[in-house]
Amino acid sequence: MSGQGTEPEAMKIVLVGHMGAGKTTAVKALGGVDVDELIESREQRTVAEIFAADGEGAFRDLEERVTLELLADPSVQAVALGGGALASRRTRAALTAARVVWLDVDADEAWRRVARSPTRPLARDERRFRALHAERQEQYAQAADAIVPASHVRRLAAPIAALEGMPAGAKLIWAVTASADYPAYIGAGLITDRRFWPATIAGRRVLVSDRNAASHYGALFEPVLTAVRIAPGEQSKTLTQAEVIWREMARTGVTRTDVTVALGGGVVGDLAGFCAATYQRGMPVVQVPTTLVAQVDSAYGGKTGVDIPEGKNYVGSFHQPAAVIADTTTLGTLPPAELAAGYAEVVKTGLIAGGWLWRRIAAGAAPDDPDVIAGCALTKLRIVAQDELDTGVRQLLNVGHTVAHAVETVTGYARYRHGEAVALGLLAELRLAGADALRQQVLELLEQAGLPVTLAADVDVEQVLLATTRDKKRVGEGPVPFALCIEPGRALTGQPVAPAELRAAIMELVG
Known part of the structure; x- marks a missing residue:
């Protein structure tokens, strides 16, 4: 995880991810060094030849030494690690002074890229390859400061820029959709301790929140052009309430270059997102979820809308947020029943994801565990990207x-x-x-x-x-x-x- 007291732009970028994620391509674009390529250059042998002659254990020792050397070298601004490098405790410890970017690739795509490569000793048996992919997911997730889809290996400038000012311990998930990309920030204290706001998002703020969230956190977003508070609960997610918000925006001179801040749970996110999607045919919205159900699910993916008596979410649109800021500290003010309600979405997402996320949930992870929340968000964003x-x-x-x-x-x-x-x-x-x-x-x-x-x-x-x-x-x-x-x-x-x-x-x- 990233260290404290150092500006993100001055920190070394370390790329991690499974074989086939595109780390070599990405690190070259950043002007950095690939650990495997440096080892092969020094040894005058391929990684496969080292595996064959000396064994995997000897290669891992060599990999660790070279990795630690590069991480300590201030002249090296970007490093791409091998797929299994995070198994080393010493390597993981050395990452505290860097920004770790996980290039996330699914097993099918990774196998398609490297299947039976003669230069990759661990890419010759598909079953073993897929098992390694599954085993390493949790390591990557825990080490990463930023998670970026492998499809963006040649477009890392925006995700890296989005790290600017992000507090230590938080995570950035770079959301990718056909219509828009955006950063999703998850971590304790993002707004409550740091009043964090993405450096890339400008414009006057229009705050839409329910009365509960506004009383706790509304002042953290001042100055605002205007603020609308709604009654908590699904009953507020109506066309009548949407009209109240639209007319308040018009009355106070809001334009499409301003930004709506949706502060609260899923009802606020859906309603404010819908108003942002439709006011003057569309303005940016930053989702700031303060309930568990919103932090693990509804704040991501761009679904907005309101209910009518005939059905839930019958009127709405797709409108991707400009950013999501999920401060897990805000969950501490939720009533127990509200936190429990969000846990149902955690269980649902874990069932869909399987793997380490489901194992963590089934073992009794706390509902507000930041790693679990980030895992749920990642699961949803992977699906929405498709x-x-x-x-x-x-x-x-x-x-x-x-x-x-x-x-x-x-x-x-x-x-x-x-x-x-x-x-x-x-x-x-x-x-x-x-x-x-x-x-x-x-x-x-x-x-x-x-x-x-x-x-x-x-x-x-x-x-x-x-x-x-x-x-x-x-x-x-x-x-x-x-x-x-x-x-x-x-x-x-x-x-x-x-x-x-x-x-x-x-x-x-x-x-």
Whole structure:
């Protein structure tokens, strides 16, 4: 992690990532040194030849010595490490004086790039290659100050510039979509201790928040051109409230060059984002999520909108934020029930991700663990990068949500918090997936967090069933497709569900 007391622009950039991430290409563009290339030059042998003649252990010792030398050399401004270099404790310790950038590449793309390369001794067996990729994910995630998709190896200037002023201990995830890229900052004290604001974002600020968030943190964003406070809760996410915000913007002379600051939870983020997307046909919005559900999910990806009586989020648009600033310290002011509600989204995201993130969650990680929050955000942003407009793989993020949204609609958005409804939806949809053992594990996690695992007896199950048929994922006259999690890390979209099976899964919730 990055050290304190040194300006980011003066710090050495260290590139990490799996084989095939493009570290060599990236470090050359930065005018730096690739550790493997330097070793081969000095040894007059390829890495594969060193492996073959001396063994992997000898290579790792050599790799560690050269890496430490380069990290200590002030004349070297950028270094690309080998894929397994972070296994060295001494190397990890030496990274404290650098900005570590993880070039994130998925296993399929990495294998396509390096498959059976004669110069890469660990890229000859696909099964072993994929196992190494999975094993190293947590190491990369923990070491990284910035996480940048490998597709950006030739475009690192913007992500590196976005590190300017970022406090030590925080993480930057560079979000990439077809319409816009933006930085997502996650860490303790970003606004509460440092009043951090991205150096790249200018313009007068328009603050939209709920009364709770505004009372705690609103003053941290002054001066503002105007501020609008809404009542907490889903009931505020309406076209009527949107009109109040639009007209206040017009009254105070807000222009499209100004920036909306969405301070609060998912309701504020959705509503303020929608107003920013539509006011004068679009103005920037910076999402500043202060609830767990927003920090792990709703603040990222650009979905904005409001509810109407016929359905949740029926009116909205895609509008990517200019930045996200998720200060995990703000979670300390949440009521326990609100923190628990956000935990349902943590569980959902862990199920989709699998791997180290799910293992950490299943082992009982605290809901507000910054590493888990960052892991959830990374999981979502990886998916959104592939499918910004929610026509395919992004529907993975709807695991548990088809039933959840139906429950919210039927109960008027007042009976259950969103996360509480998601908890119920996860249990119903894991039953539909036939993942019975996993359902039991999830039920225990949800119960321990204080979330509801049974549906109130007075909720009309038939109305919930009807509401699922109006889910906005439905296309034409066909049935509503479900996203179902078969096992951690393996979820499927577009899954048909028989009405009788859905009824049984929801009835089971009633007990």
